[in-house]
Amino acid sequence: MLLRSAAIRRLRRLAPLFCVVALVLAGCTPDHYSQTAFRPLSDFGRIGDDIQTTTLKWAVLVFLLVEGALLYAIFRFRGKPGDPEPSQTHGNTTIEIVWTVIPALILAAIAVPTVRGIFQMSATPGADALEVQVIGHQWWWEFRYPALNLTTANELHIPVGQTVSLKMSTVDVVHSFWPPRFAGKRDVFPNRETRLWFKADSAGEYSGQCAEFCGMQHARMAFHVEAQSPGEFAAWVAHMQTLRAAPAAAAAPSMDSMRTASAGATVQAEASGPGDPQYAAGEKLFQAKGCVACHSLNAFDAPKGMIGPNLANVGARSHIGAGTLKNTDENLVRWIENPQLIKQGVLMPNLGVKPEEAKALAAFLRAHQ
Numbered sequence: 001m002l003l004r005s006a007a008i009r010r011l012r013r014l015a016p017l018f019c020v021v022a023l024v025l026a027g028c029t030p031d032h033y034s035q036t037a038f039r040p041l042s043d044f045g046r047i048g049d050d051i052q053t054t055t056l057k058w059a060v061l062v063f064l065l066v067e068g069a070l071l072y073a074i075f076r077f078r079g080k081p082g083d084p085e086p087s088q089t090h091g092n093t094t095i096e097i098v099w100t101v102i103p104a105l106i107l108a109a110i111a112v113p114t115v116r117g118i119f120q121m122s123a124t125p126g127a128d129a130l131e132v133q134v135i136g137h138q139w140w141w142e143f144r145y146p147a148l149n150l151t152t153a154n155e156l157h158i159p160v161g162q163t164v165s166l167k168m169s170t171v172d173v174v175h176s177f178w179p180p181r182f183a184g185k186r187d188v189f190p191n192r193e194t195r196l197w198f199k200a201d202s203a204g205e206y207s208g209q210c211a212e213f214c215g216m217q218h219a220r221m222a223f224h225v226e227a228q229s230p231g232e233f234a235a236w237v238a239h240m241q242t243l244r245a246a247p248a249a250a251a252a253p254s255m256d257s258m259r260t261a262s263a264g265a266t267v268q269a270e271a272s273g274p275g276d277p278q279y280a281a282g283e284k285l286f287q288a289k290g291c292v293a294c295h296s297l298n299a300f301d302a303p304k305g306m307i308g309p310n311l312a313n314v315g316a317r318s319h320i321g322a323g324t325l326k327n328t329d330e331n332l333v334r335w336i337e338n339p340q341l342i343k344q345g346v347l348m349p350n351l352g353v354k355p356e357e358a359k360a361l362a363a364f365l366r367a368h369q
């Protein structure tokens, strides 16, 4: 009786702690995290999720059985003063065999889906897959579509329902490509190709992240996956293929082609065009300030080996600076004026651009949608 009331008092003292733990766990719902791997949206993502769910189920079962037996033994066989020494089981061959065989069987049961999953994830996608070359840079992502002759940066557009085959490498240090809703992390290396594939089954904009420490701005090496219906993807491809070097007029956006901003961004609805004085001033500055040396404005047949991200459709992207800032006019101006203040160590130097020049450059870039 005395023991029981002491136990109840102890439990009462722990009640606030239980409440705090419950609150914290309630915050762990995947709804609050855009980069959760617990809500897979692709076949590849589900393979990993299934393995983790299977393993968790076995782990919970083992935990309940072991802890249940332990608690039962503690209370049922509690020793009292004067009890004789209980019988000893040390060296009992039968028990030793039983508790060696049971974990071995459980591990074997987990190994079967795990090994099957490893083989599935390492498989080479079929010829109908859309190939995308992923190139890591400090600190942004380049995406090239060889079959479509397209290049873009930091926004990976993919069609829903078609497998994408990613062939990945980097131009500098080791990075790790991680689109959490679609696939696991995959390290990318210089001078070596790693591969990843997945088939998205849900349209939308989803965030991804470099998952390997790659320098000072590793945390600002994000990207977005734009999963689109086959029709929307085809329209995007057709539009991007108009963003080419010649004829010059093709680079100017038509009102029809201007898409609304991706989720969360406030892209200006009215972008200036070639007739606009701001645009013309920006176009001149783009040459004069040397932007053109690092950034290409052609999505189609873009030059390879450019140091900076491709800007052919920068005006339509949801973010700038590889997920660092929302793509608003104010942020674009801030970035152009002083990229080192926003992303210290980034390869883009402060070019001594005056505020009015930055505005003109931003107007010029905004028109590139």
Ligand code: CUA
Binding pocket: 136, 137, 139, 174, 175, 176, 210, 211, 212, 213, 214, 215, 217, 218, 219, 221
């Ligand atoms: Cu690239 Cu971290």
